[in-house]
Amino acid sequence: MGVLFSSPFISNPAKYAIKVQEDSELDSSSIPSYDYVIVGGGTAACVLAHRLTEDFDVTVLMIEAGEDHSNSLLHKTPALWVKTFKTPVDWGFVTTPQLGLSGRSSYWPAGKGIGGSSIINAMMYQRPCADDINEWVRLGAAGWGWEEVRKYLNKAEKYTLHPSKSNEFASHRGSDGFWKTRHLDHLPIAERYLDACDKIGIRKIDDISGPNGPLGATFVSAFIDNNMERSSVANAYLTKEVLKRPNLKVATQTYVTRIITEPIVPSGEFSHKAVGVELAKSADSPVYRVNAKREVLCCAGAVMTPQILIASGIGPTSELERLKITLVKPLDAVGRNLYDHPCVPVAFKAKPGTTFDYLNQSFYSLKALLQYLLFRRGPLTMLVGQSFAFIKSTDTSLPVDKDSSQPVKLQDATPGMASPDLELIGAPTAFRNHGFTLGPAGDSVFTIGSVLLRPLSHGSITLKSSNIWDGANIDPRYFSHENDMKVLVKSVRLSLRIARASPLADQLLLTNDNYNVEDWYHPGHTDPDEVTDEELAEFIRRHSHTLYHPMGTARIGQSPTDSVVNPQLRVHGIVNLRVIDASIFPAPLAGHTCAAVIAVAEKASDIIKADQ
Numbered sequence: 001m002g003v004l005f006s007s008p009f010i011s012n013p014a015k016y017a018i019k020v021q022e023d024s025e026l027d028s029s030s031i032p033s034y035d036y037v038i039v040g041g042g043t044a045a046c047v048l049a050h051r052l053t054e055d056f057d058v059t060v061l062m063i064e065a066g067e068d069h070s071n072s073l074l075h076k077t078p079a080l081w082v083k084t085f086k087t088p089v090d091w092g093f094v095t096t097p098q099l100g101l102s103g104r105s106s107y108w109p110a111g112k113g114i115g116g117s118s119i120i121n122a123m124m125y126q127r128p129c130a131d132d133i134n135e136w137v138r139l140g141a142a143g144w145g146w147e148e149v150r151k152y153l154n155k156a157e158k159y160t161l162h163p164s165k166s167n168e169f170a171s172h173r174g175s176d177g178f179w180k181t182r183h184l185d186h187l188p189i190a191e192r193y194l195d196a197c198d199k200i201g202i203r204k205i206d207d208i209s210g211p212n213g214p215l216g217a218t219f220v221s222a223f224i225d226n227n228m229e230r231s232s233v234a235n236a237y238l239t240k241e242v243l244k245r246p247n248l249k250v251a252t253q254t255y256v257t258r259i260i261t262e263p264i265v266p267s268g269e270f271s272h273k274a275v276g277v278e279l280a281k282s283a284d285s286p287v288y289r290v291n292a293k294r295e296v297l298c299c300a301g302a303v304m305t306p307q308i309l310i311a312s313g314i315g316p317t318s319e320l321e322r323l324k325i326t327l328v329k330p331l332d333a334v335g336r337n338l339y340d341h342p343c344v345p346v347a348f349k350a351k352p353g354t355t356f357d358y359l360n361q362s363f364y365s366l367k368a369l370l371q372y373l374l375f376r377r378g379p380l381t382m383l384v385g386q387s388f389a390f391i392k393s394t395d396t397s398l399p400v401d402k403d404s405s406q407p408v409k410l411q412d413a414t415p416g417m418a419s420p421d422l423e424l425i426g427a428p429t430a431f432r433n434h435g436f437t438l439g440p441a442g443d444s445v446f447t448i449g450s451v452l453l454r455p456l457s458h459g460s461i462t463l464k465s466s467n468i469w470d471g472a473n474i475d476p477r478y479f480s481h482e483n484d485m486k487v488l489v490k491s492v493r494l495s496l497r498i499a500r501a502s503p504l505a506d507q508l509l510l511t512n513d514n515y516n517v518e519d520w521y522h523p524g525h526t527d528p529d530e531v532t533d534e535e536l537a538e539f540i541r542r543h544s545h546t547l548y549h550p551m552g553t554a555r556i557g558q559s560p561t562d563s564v565v566n567p568q569l570r571v572h573g574i575v576n577l578r579v580i581d582a583s584i585f586p587a588p589l590a591g592h593t594c595a596a597v598i599a600v601a602e603k604a605s606d607i608i609k610a611d612q
């Protein structure tokens with residue numbers, strides 16, 4: 001029978017761990033131990049904490065660097081998600097200077113707190129497409145085929161039907177899970193965007209997460225509950241009842257700095273076993289230790305997980321030698337294979353009152369806030385991205401080239417006929433530089449964000465020094481593969497044509513002659529038949545940024561030479577250590593990643609339970 005606990009959040013490590021004294025060895029019997037120690041308290045971690053403690057004989061300690069924000073209005077209110085940026089709930093990572101972005105470094109938000117990135121993300125629900133998931137199996141993830149993953153997507157989800165939809169509409173969505181999803185109200189211009197997509201050849205479909213795959217244009221569905229609040233993974237999986245479980249302990253404001261391993265003698269396939277973790281409140285504060293009787297589950301996200309592994313001696317030999325960290329297990333793929341989705345927003349001037357920009361005036365923003373607080377209605381219940389289209393850049397029926405008789409040749413980076421490589425998000429508001437750069441005063445703006453979903457460019461995460469507190473070099477190497485820029489250029493040109501198609505064009509105040517690269521409406525207000533690919537590429541280099549989907553830094557696969565975890569998510573060569581988060585994706589998923597992470601964690605819970 002496990003240890004009995006009472007308090008849900010504990011910020012003082014002395015209450016659940018033991019202080020490491022520099023000058024004396026710890027007596028192993030004095031080290032507090034839990035069956036499972038979960039590193040990080042984010043998206044995947046909350047699912048695991050819930051599922052593993054369903055068995056009251058199993059004790060779980062989850063250690064999160066940030067705080068609990070589940071009652072914060074900022075985190076709950078759908079339209080306020082960008083207001084969480086650069087606040088304590090955001091790690092606020094920054095990439096190394098990127099050649100492909102004209103030497104700019106890119107701000108990379110990531111959630112810090114119980115629920116992780118699910119408490120700051122844009123709440124756009126999307127299931128990964130079948131072709132992308134089946135590719136995982138070809139890349140060595142045996143047992144992770146589409147039918148299997150779909151089962152867990154359904155298990156996680158509780159979809160609420162929008163009054164405008166018929167019952168049949170929801171038959172493919174999950175109905176009994178904890179994570180609440182729904183379709184939302186939208187502004188009329190969002191529907192016009194879809195009609196304009198249809199006009200130029202992108203057919204309208206019911207649901208991006210439907211059985212026929214995502215190719216097409218439709219309204220966004222969101223992880224928002226019936227009270228029109230964000231359904232974060234924290235709120236969905238770590239409810240008050242779950243937090244009262246005597247076998248679950250949740251530590252906050254504490255950083256795991258190292259996974260502790262011991263050699264196995266004689267060593268075979270496995271050379272070491274994970275026995276616990278070291279943790280601390282800050283770089284200068286005392287170091288504590290806890291042990292894992294069964295396993296350490298590393299769920300620190302695609303940016304921090306590789307850092308923790310490398311700091312623990314698990315990573316590329318050359319890196320460990322450079323950093324003078326004692327080698328535990330050479331695994332070259334740790335921190336490599338970093339994929340992200342770059343996004344470039346193009347602005348179009350819209351007719352007054354057709355977008356959300358009026359909310360920049362304090363009278364209207366206050367009114368909207370009151371409407372939300374009192375009635376859970378109005379613009380704050382809606383998403384910034386309301387409708388979107390998913391296409392293949394190689395689709396020759398779409399007007400993606402300047403001159404259709406001389407199409408720019410591309411490498412098809414998708415794994416199958418139904419897998420897109422581009423997303424075009426229609427947002428009825430000015431959105432540039434993550435929302436930090438305000439649009440022209442008094443203007444209404446419609447933005448079409450082009451997102452590169454299947455980049456061939458990929459980069460790495462490495463530690464700056466052997467001291468994990470010094471941070472990391474985050475280098476996604478955007479556009480280092482020339483195909484990527486060509487694909488995104490096609491998307492931006494397509495967005496110019498969508499804006500000029502009826503009935504969206506009727507709501508916009510377009511011109512065709514704005515070649516001033518400093519102007520907000522460049523290149524939106526240039527002629528799609530005249531603007532050159534190089535002019536569009538220059539705009540992309542100046543203005544693209546992350547769509548917040550880092551993945552792949554501890555990828556799943558069969559071999560330790562090119563992957564980090566096996567299909568059971570066990571780190572190659574190390575007993576009792578698994579990675580469960582967005583790091584394990586073996587290839588970039590063509591879409592928003594949260595649902596996939598949750599499905600991975602749901603399946604991982606079953607794998608772990610079966611191994612007990």
Ligand SMILES: Cc1cc2nc3c(=O)[nH]c(=O)nc-3n(C[C@H](O)[C@H](O)[C@H](O)COP(=O)(O)OP(=O)(O)OC[C@H]3O[C@@H](n4cnc5c(N)ncnc54)[C@H](O)[C@@H]3O)c2cc1C
Nearest residue numbers: 040042043044065116117121122123124256301582592594
């Ligand atoms: C701004 C933003 C917008 C997004 N929008 C969408 C969207 O609209 N739709 C969608 O599907 N996806 C979206 N995503 C992506 C999605 O949210 C992520 O892919 C997913 O949440 C990642 O889950 P994870 O478990 O891998 O990591 P996370 O949820 O980030 O969890 C990692 C956790 O580990 C903690 N941690 C890290 N290091 C340590 C340490 N050393 N010690 C203790 N704790 C540590 C972190 O604080 C964090 O809580 C967005 C992401 C962001 C950041």
